[in-house]
Amino acid sequence: MIKSKRFWITAVVFFFTTGLVSAAASDQKGCADHPVFPTRMAGYSISKCETKDFEAFKFETGKREKTVVEGRCTMLTYRIDDRSKEPSGLAVVRNYENAIKNAKGTIVFTNSSWIVNGKIEKGGKEIWAQAQKGNGQIWLTIVEKAGMVQEIEANAEAFGNDIKSTGHAAVYGIYFDTGKAEVKPESQAALQEVVKLLSSNPGMKLLVVGHTDSVGQIEANMKLSQARAEAVVKALTKSHGVAANRLKAQGAGPIAPVATNRDETGRAKNRRVELVEL
Numbered sequence: 179m180i181k182s183k184r185f186w187i188t189a190v191v192f193f194f195t196t197g198l199v200s201a202a203a204s205d206q207k208g209c210a211d212h213p214v215f216p217t218r219m220a221g222y223s224i225s226k227c228e229t230k231d232f233e234a235f236k237f238e239t240g241k242r243e244k245t246v247v248e249g250r251c252t253m254l255t256y257r258i259d260d261r262s263k264e265p266s267g268l269a270v271v272r273n274y275e276n277a278i279k280n281a282k283g284t285i286v287f288t289n290s291s292w293i294v295n296g297k298i299e300k301g302g303k304e305i306w307a308q309a310q311k312g313n314g315q316i317w318l319t320i321v322e323k324a325g326m327v328q329e330i331e332a333n334a335e336a337f338g339n340d341i342k343s344t345g346h347a348a349v350y351g352i353y354f355d356t357g358k359a360e361v362k363p364e365s366q367a368a369l370q371e372v373v374k375l376l377s378s379n380p381g382m383k384l385l386v387v388g389h390t391d392s393v394g395q396i397e398a399n400m401k402l403s404q405a406r407a408e409a410v411v412k413a414l415t416k417s418h419g420v421a422a423n424r425l426k427a428q429g430a431g432p433i434a435p436v437a438t439n440r441d442e443t444g445r446a447k448n449r450r451v452e453l454v455e456l
Contacts, residue, residue: 204259212252212320214305219256219270221263222316226255230442234356235321237306238295239286246355247306249324256316267292270311332368334375337453346387346454348436350447352410359405361413369410372453373418383424385454386410391445392432404429410451426456 209227211218233251236244258264275294278285283298297306307320332351340347351368352361361369376382388407390399407427414420430452437444 209254212254212318214307214320215254215318219258219265219273219316221258221260222256223259224254225257225315226253228253232324232446233321233442235306235308235319237286237308237321238293241287241289243287247321247323250322252318252320254318254320256318258314261314264314267311270309270316274309332371334371334378337371337375338379341453341455346452349451349453352451354406354409357402359402359409361406361409365413369413369418372414373420375453376420376424383426383456385426385428385456386414387452387454388427388429389434389448389450389452390432391448392435392439393445396431396433400429400431402429403431407451 204223206224206226209224211224230251232249234246234248235251236246239245271292271294275285277283278294278296278298281298281300283296285294285296287293287295297304304323305320306323307318310317332349337347337349349368349372351371352365354360354362376384386407388403388405388410390403390406392399404427407429411422411425411427414425415422432439432448435444435448436450437447439445439448
């Protein structure tokens with residue numbers, strides 16, 4: 179999505195300093211500056227905006243080092259109206275550096291004149307942002323760090339009822355990092371409920387099916403979903419004592435969605451593990 183030749187800068191701010199101005203009349207309808215970025219570089223208008231209630235983003239924090247920050251994610255694209263008046267990358271960087279310092283933020287990493295990474299912790303809240311300049315645009319990504327609100331609880335009884343009525347049960351609460359297949363430690367509660375289900379139904383055998391959203395190439399998602407299903411089976415057999423002959427892993431990728439993939443709410447529902455009775 180973003181070419182490597184573009185210039186990267188990363189910053190976190192609560193307000194901008196001299197050199198930044200208020201909103202433009204030509205902003206895309208429905209788009210506005212983020213509260214932590216109440217002003218922007220002169221001559222720019224917002225051409226695109228998107229907000230996800232919960233998303234992960236990788237921020238550069240050192241040489242060949244990145245930190246994944248999860249939380250409410252806002253992405254804004256600013257486009258300059260007159261390229262002849264486009265500021266230099268250094269001018270943008272200096273504005274962000276001053277904003278970080280004025281907000282009593284911490285500069286985490288800098289590299290030459292084009293990159294500055296930082297964050298601000300205020301009132302118990304941590305906010306990260308990335309600004310990327312190039313080709314007449316500035317891309318801003320702001321993540322308000324927070325844990326995901328778990329709306330659907332894993333429950334052995336509910337799994338059993340769903341399997342009896344429909345032949346399958348969706349398990350929400352088994353977590354993976356973006357693009358990865360390692361089961362995260364916070365998945366233990368959901369795994370224990372699957373163990374309870376199997377313990378209370380000694381003759382039950384299950385197909386553990388991994389599902390993804392539609393972001394990315396379908397071939398990659400098919401492989402990822404298979405790897406995640408296998409990781410769940412491994413966790414249940416190796417760490418929870420479930421007999422291997424009672425489980426089989428299968429990846430379904432994005433081919434069986436339960437919601438739209440056009441927004442993050444739907445994509446979150448599609449990223450799931452399902453139990454199918456064999």
